[in-house]
Amino acid sequence: MSGAAAGAWPAKLAELVDGLGVLDRGDRIQMLIDIADRFREVPESVARRPFSDDHKVPACESEAYLWAEKLADGTLKFHFAVENPQGISAKAMAVILDDTLSGEAPRSVAAVDGDVVYKIFGDELSMGKSMGLMGMVSMVQTSARKLLEAGR
Amino acid sequence: MSDITARGYARPEVLVSTAWVADHLDDPGVRLIESNEDPLVYPSGHIQGAVEVDWTRDLNDQVRRDYLGREGFEALARRCGITRDTTVVFYGDKNNWWACYAYWVFQLFGHDAAKVMDGGRLKWEKEGRPLTREVPSYPATDYRAPERDDSVHRAFRDQVLAHLDTPGKLIDVRSPEEYSGQRLHMPDYPNEGALRGGHIPGAANVPWARAIDPEDGTFKDAAGLRAIYEDEKGLRPGDDVVAYCRIGERSSHTWFVLRHLLGYDKVRNYDGSWTEWGNLVGVPIEK
Numbered sequence: 018m019s020g021a022a023a024g025a026w027p028a029k030l031a032e033l034v035d036g037l038g039v040l041d042r043g044d045r046i047q048m049l050i051d052i053a054d055r056f057r058e059v060p061e062s063v064a065r066r067p068f069s070d071d072h073k074v075p076a077c078e079s080e081a082y083l084w085a086e087k088l089a090d091g092t093l094k095f096h097f098a099v100e101n102p103q104g105i106s107a108k109a110m111a112v113i114l115d116d117t118l119s120g121e122a123p124r125s126v127a128a129v130d131g132d133v134v135y136k137i138f139g140d141e142l143s144m145g146k147s148m149g150l151m152g153m154v155s156m157v158q159t160s161a162r163k164l165l166e167a168g169r
Numbered sequence: 170m171s172d173i174t175a176r177g178y179a180r181p182e183v184l185v186s187t188a189w190v191a192d193h194l195d196d197p198g199v200r201l202i203e204s205n206e207d208p209l210v211y212p213s214g215h216i217q218g219a220v221e222v223d224w225t226r227d228l229n230d231q232v233r234r235d236y237l238g239r240e241g242f243e244a245l246a247r248r249c250g251i252t253r254d255t256t257v258v259f260y261g262d263k264n265n266w267w268a269c270y271a272y273w274v275f276q277l278f279g280h281d282a283a284k285v286m287d288g289g290r291l292k293w294e295k296e297g298r299p300l301t302r303e304v305p306s307y308p309a310t311d312y313r314a315p316e317r318d319d320s321v322h323r324a325f326r327d328q329v330l331a332h333l334d335t336p337g338k339l340i341d342v343r344s345p346e347e348y349s350g351q352r353l354h355m356p357d358y359p360n361e362g363a364l365r366g367g368h369i370p371g372a373a374n375v376p377w378a379r380a381i382d383p384e385d386g387t388f389k390d391a392a393g394l395r396a397i398y399e400d401e402k403g404l405r406p407g408d409d410v411v412a413y414c415r416i417g418e419r420s421s422h423t424w425f426v427l428r429h430l431l432g433y434d435k436v437r438n439y440d441g442s443w444t445e446w447g448n449l450v451g452v453p454i455e456k
Contacts, residue, residue, distance in 0.1 A: 103294075
């Protein structure tokens with residue numbers, strides 16, 4: 018397990034982080050690009066342009082948007098849009114958050130912290146870039162917290 | 170945007186168009202350097218023949234907060250297959266923000282044969298021009314660099330303090346929220362930048378990207394730039410100007426605009442910027 022915090026993370030996320038952790042920089046970058054290639058924008062049934070600022074990820078210069086769709090089983094399905102065509106990292110992050118956190122228990126999702134950004138992308142991210150990616154994590158986390166609070 | 174030579178720049182030769190680059194892809198005297206904020210952008214596709222220069226790994230000293238020394242720069246240039254005569258053309262994401270930063274560092278070592286591709290990746294991609302994932306390899310050169318000269322293009326904190334007592338001008342190129350001190354960091358996140366918010370007294374606020382046409386990432390023409398920096402903010406070409414931001418990256422873009430496109434001879438980049446000034450004990454701050 019990569020780091021103490023990862024112990025509380027949903028299994029799929031912890032597994033992905035562990036997998037990335039053993040790769041060298043070049044292989045990790047290639048894997049993240051492959052992940053970004055799988056990015057699919059939010060379906061029109063969920064949101065259409067112009068997207069509301071309420072869904073805009075704070076501090077993300079790639080202009081990422083998030084929608085958290087509540088599913089019948091009480092979990093969330095995460096959808097994203099990334100308006101910057103060069104926002105490759107934001108797209109990779111969106112795919113990872115959807116793949117590993119959609120359908121997971123809200124309590125586990127709320128436990129994921131911004132540290133996951135460095136575990137996925139490595140320590141050499143610029144502060145601006147890491148802030149944007151952390152903003153995506155933070156917004157996912159906030160959605161889960163809101164769901165938990167609404168259920169109390 | 171009109172042809173570069175028709176835009177009234179002081180030094181139009183520092184810019185090349187995407188078409189020029191497309192015509193020089195196989196020119197052995199030209200080396201393309203891509204510099205991005207996002208480390209996934211270059212490996213996901215770049216212009217044929219371009220090498221990557223990453224600001225964290227390649228341009229910075231890996232221990233001290235400083236740039237490469239002479240030997241490090243020589244090693245970088247040799248790895249990129251650059252000689253002192255090679256025309257280096259920088260381009261990248263984010264409206265050439267990081268490209269201008271790399272360009273600025275190259276100027277500290279006097280590599281004068283340097284240009285920026287107007288519009289950067291955004292324009293290249295919007296024009297549907299090809300990208301490749303093939304990473305080129307060039308024979309190492311015997312590039313010899315002079316010692317880094319910080320005196321012309323770079324400002325240090327003591328010089329900025331002294332600058333406050335002279336008729337020098339300061340341009341803060343951060344966002345209005347950062348300039349006003351309203352924002353230091355994201356909500357719910359630790360403040361990684363500075364202990365104090367605000368700006369250096371007397372600094373005018375011109376967010377760096379105002380110099381750009383957001384549609385295609387090209388620089389505004391000279392008249393458009395003068396309207397911002399001169400008519401609106403009162404700068405004059407003879408002024409002694411220091412530009413700063415948070416760590417000196419955004420302000421290298423403004424440095425490029427003032428020095429080359431508007432022809433200001435005395436403009437320096439304070440790369441210590443707000444992450445230094447906002448943490449210094451006892452320096453004046455304005456909100």
